[in-house]
Amino acid sequence: MGKPGRDKQAKNQGAWSKQEDQKLIDYIRKHGEGCWSYLPQAAGLLRCGKSCRLRWINYLRPDLKRGNFAEDEEDLIIKLHALLGNRWSLIAGRLPGRTDNEVKNYWNSHLRRKLINMGVDPNNHRLRQNLLRPHNPPNPASASSSGLQIQAIQKPTKPHVDKEQVSDALSCVENDPCALPDLNLDLTASFHYPSIPHVEGNPKDSRPLDIAPSSTLLLFQ
DNA sequence: AATTATGGCAACCGCCCTTTG
DNA sequence: ACAAAGGGCGGTTGCCATAAT
Structure with a gap:
């Protein structure tokens, strides 16, 4: 082309x-x-x-929500970002009425800063090393502001993964439900275009969902 | 009141994947 | 099998509103 x-x-x-x-x-x-x-x-x-x-x-699109993100939406975005990385379309697919662009913008302008203030590296969702030292601990009050609790993890994450890793990660989650104790995420593709007239089926909508690895993720409870 | 800095968001850019012929 | 076209996605840019000085 x-x-x-x-x-x-x-x-x-x-x-x-x-x-x-x-x-x-x-x-x-x-x-x-x-x-x-x-x-x-x-x-x-x-x-x-x-x-x-x-x-x-x-x-x-008529089904767009717009307006401020609710606290549970924030939590979900953070959890999904920990799981999926910067795959905004996948994350947005789990948030009815939200678009990938909106989620991306909200992440970059609000949630990134929020995590940083909590002492969490927004790139890998782990506690920053310098903040783990006793003289500079993360603020527990701010850390729980959205109802999230954080566990530090050890292994470095890889920001981008291929599809095989993704499916491995999914099976990992399936095999070890304790890996992500409270996420309870139904990670199947979900699209919300209820009021759009359906003209032709889009074959891409039925493509398998790819999921990022979870083994090195920060775990939320 | 004027100017500068900052934040938020809509829109664009360019790469990549899928489909089609 | 291959190339071209279309579409989707994430990253980035630029504009505007608001806050700070």
């Missing part, structure tokens, strides 16, 4: 206008989500298909 993200007809960039939003909404209400590369032309939008897709998924 040609250079990705480059639609030759696309002219508009930057923020979407109300008119553009309405065109996109109207088109998708009428025809459903189909071929994104064809959509701009059909809907009369001077945007690239990717831009339309992103605008719809992240902003215009």
Whole structure:
């Protein structure tokens, strides 16, 4: 294919206008989500298909929750991030009405800092070494602010994993339920597009879910 | 009141994977 | 088997609002 993200007809960039939003909404209400590369032309939008897709998924979809994250959503994001890493689409799939972009932004702007304040390395979800020393312990009050308790773990984590590792990790969880005592996560793909007209089945939706390894994760109780 | 710093979020970029012919 | 096209994803950027000075 040609250079990705480059639609030759696309002219508009930057923020979407109300008119553009309405065109996109109207088109998708009428025809459903189909071929994104064809959509701009059909809907009369001077945007690239990717831009339309992103605008719809992240902003215009009728089932989006928006607004502040609840505390249980925060907890879930932290737990899932510990399990999955920066796989925002998978994490968002477990949060009805939330998008990967929203979860990613919330992580980067709120939760990362929160974990750091708790003395936890947001990259590997382990207690930072310097904070384990007696003269500089993590603040227990802040650490329990979201109802989380933390156990330090020893082995380093690998940020990115391949699919075989992922399935190994899943079987590890299955074989050893004590590994993740209280997560109780049903890690099957879950998508929430209840009000979108279904035009054609998307084969990608049925692809197997891949899960990051858990053996070196910080454990939450 | 004006200026600067910071945070939050929407949107874009570019890579990678899957599908199709 | 291969290449091209489409779509999805995570990372990054840039704009705007608010806080601090």
